[in-house]
Amino acid sequence: MASGKILVAQGGGPTAVINQSMVGVALEARRHHKVELVYGARHGVRGIVNEDFVDLTQETSHNLELVAATPSSALGSTRDKPDAKYCHEIFEVLRRHEIEHFFYIGGNDSSDTVRIVSEEAHKAAYPLRCIHIPKTIDNDLVGNDHTPGFPSAARFVAQAFAGVNLDNAALPGVYVGVVMGRHAGFLTAASALGKKFPDDGPHLIYLPERTFVLEQFLADVKATYARYGRCVVAVSEGIHDAAGVPMLGLLAKELEQDAHGNVQLSGTGALADLLCEEIRSKLGIKRVRGDTFGYLQRSFIGCVSDVDQREAREVGEKAVQFAMWGTQDGSVAIKRTGFYSVDYELLPLAAVAGKTRVMDEAFISDDGTGVTDAFRLYLRPLLGSGMPDAFRLRAAQVPKMAR
C-alpha cells in the first residue's frame, strides 16, 4: 500500500487546547518522509463517513500554530457515538482513501470508537494504525494522570471562584456556582484552588463522587452562613441522589439525551436556580445568587494553562511517534514522573475505552464538602504560570466616636 496518508479527527466537547493536539499530529507527521498527506476530517467521525476531509499538508505551519493557540475544535466535532455499523462505514472510508494511520482526539466515547475501528481493520486484515489521543475537561479517562483540556478548564473554574468569592465578600449572601464534569468531580473540585485566605470561598463543594442530600446541603449552607455571614458553594452538574438519579433529573420534566445515551446536564441554568430557590425558601436568606458556568468554562478564549498547551501538543506528537515507531494500536496516556514533569505511554484501547475515572478518595476531605491537600498538590502544577492572585486590605480599624 504505502499511500503515506494519515487522518486526524476531533470528537466530543471542545477544549481550550484540543487544536494543540491536532496541530501536534499534523506537524509531527509532516516531518516523517513516509507521510505524504495529512487529512483532517470535518466534525469527527461524521466527517469520515461523509468523506468530508481537508488536506492539512496544504496549510502553512504559521497558520497551524495560530490555530493551535485557538480554543475549540478547528476541524469541527460531533456527538455521534458510532455503533458497529457506523464503525464499519468509518473503516470502509478509511480503506477507500488508503489511510494508513488514524488519529482520533477525544474522550471516553471517542476511544471506544477507535477501539471498534481498530478491530474492524484487524478483521479485514487491513494494516491500519489506530491511535486515540486523550482530551476531556472532565478529566475522567482512566490510566491518565490527567487529560489535556482539563487543566485549562480547571484554571477557568479556579479563577472564576476566586472572583465570585471577592464579589460575595463585597456584597455578602449565598452564591451557588454550577460546574461541568458529568460524573467526575475534578472540575468542580478545582474551585478549591481559587481559595486563598482561610475564610475565602468556596466554603462548600459538592461532588458527584458523593450522594447529594438536599437537607444536608441546606444544613451546611446554613452553618456556613451563620459562621461567615456569607457562603460560596461549588456544585457539580452531576450531583445525584442515593439511587444515582441526577438532581437535575429530579426536577426537570424532560431530559434531553444525546446519542451516547448521556443525559444533557449542561446548557441549562435549572440546577443552580433550583438550589437557590431551596436556600431562599427553606433558610430565609434573601440575597441568594446562582450561576451556571456553562460553555464559558470550556471555550473561553484567553484563559488557558501553558502547561496544558504544551502537553496537548505533546500527546499529538507522541501519537504520531507511537504510530510510526510502534507496532500497536492504543491510547496515549499522560503519566506524572515528577513534581512537575510527565511522560507518555501507549495504553491498550480496551484499557481506556468506555471507562470512567472519578476522583480518588484521597482527594476528597472527610466531611465530603471539600478537597484535601493531596488534591491541591495534584492540581496546582497543571494550572500553569501567571495565575492571577487576590489581595486584601489589612488596614487598622478606626475607633468609633462616642455619640
Next chain:
Amino acid sequence: MASGKILVAQGGGPTAVINQSMVGVALEARRHHKVELVYGARHGVRGIVNEDFVDLTQETSHNLELVAATPSSALGSTRDKPDAKYCHEIFEVLRRHEIEHFFYIGGNDSSDTVRIVSEEAHKAAYPLRCIHIPKTIDNDLVGNDHTPGFPSAARFVAQAFAGVNLDNAALPGVYVGVVMGRHAGFLTAASALGKKFPDDGPHLIYLPERTFVLEQFLADVKATYARYGRCVVAVSEGIHDAAGVPMLGLLAKELEQDAHGNVQLSGTGALADLLCEEIRSKLGIKRVRGDTFGYLQRSFIGCVSDVDQREAREVGEKAVQFAMWGTQDGSVAIKRTGFYSVDYELLPLAAVAGKTRVMDEAFISDDGTGVTDAFRLYLRPLLGSGMPDAFRLRAAQVPKMAR
C-alpha cells in the same frame, strides 16, 4: 477645622477595577501634606452610618498596589439606597469624625447619595467636599464617554462570545448568552467585538434599547440557523416588551426587588432557559444551549483591560485633585479627547445623579439586532492590549472518492 481627614467608600456592584479608584484616592491623598488621615468605610454608606472605618494611612503602598490589581470592592460594598434620613445620618457621622473630603465610588444610585449628602452639608454650613467617582459595568452614567469597570466587563463578554462562537461552530446548534447591563445595552453589544470572520457569532444581539418581540426573535433565529446551520445570540438581561415589562418578569412569578426598587435581573438562569425552551419547542431545533454569564462577567479574576485599570486609577487621583484644588462638589467624568486618549472633568452632581444613559442610536444597526462600526470604533480601544485572537484552518477540501 483642618482635621486633614478624608473618607473613601465603594458602593453598588463590584467591578474588576474599582479598587484602582480607591487606591488612586488613597495614594494621591497621602501625597498632600494637608491630608492627615485617609479612612475607608466598610460596605459603603452602611459602613459610614455604622462608623465602620479602616485607616488606609496605616496600609503600605505595596499592599495598596496589590489590592488595586484585585477585582471587587476591597472595602466591601452595599446595595443600600439612602433616603433623606439615611443621608442625614451619613452627614452626621462625617461631621462627628471631622471628615473634610468624602469620596464615593459608585454608579447612578451612589452619585445620588453624594448629591444629597452634599446638600446636607451645605444646609448645615459644614465645609465638606463631596466627590462622586464613576464606576459601573453597565456604562450607564450620563456625561461620561464610558465608565470605569465597563471596559473590563466588556472584554470578558467579548472574549466569552469569541469562545462560545468557536464552540458552537464545532458542535453546531443554537446558543443563547444572557449578559448584564440592566437598561443599557452596552455590555451586551460588546459581544460583537468577539466576532472576527463574517459568519462568526454573535449573529443576533438583543438590546434593552429596543422592544423585544418573541415572535420576531424566533423568526430571526430561524433565518440565521437556516443560513449558517447554527446561531449564536447575545441577549441583554434587560430586554422588555412594548410596555417596558422585563421579559424575565413576564415569566417569573415573583421578582426580587432591591432597596433601590430595581428588579433583580441577575443571579438566575431563567431568561436563558425560557428563550431556549421557546426555540426548541417553536422551531424544532434540537441542540439549543443557554448560558447566563452572571457574576463571572463582573468579578472574574484575570480578564481585565489595562486601559480600564489606568483610567480607574486616574479617576481616583483626579477626584482628590478636584477636591484639593477645586471649589465645587461634583462627579468625575471621563471625556474622550483623541483616538485614543481621555481627560477628566468634574460635572455637577445633579447632572449625573439618578440619570440613566443608554446606547446611542448611532451605535445600533438598522435591523436592531447588531451594532454599527461607530460602536466598534468606540469600544475597541477600551478593551486594552493583548486581546486573544481566533484563527481558522484554511486547508483545501479533499475530493470524495467514487464509491
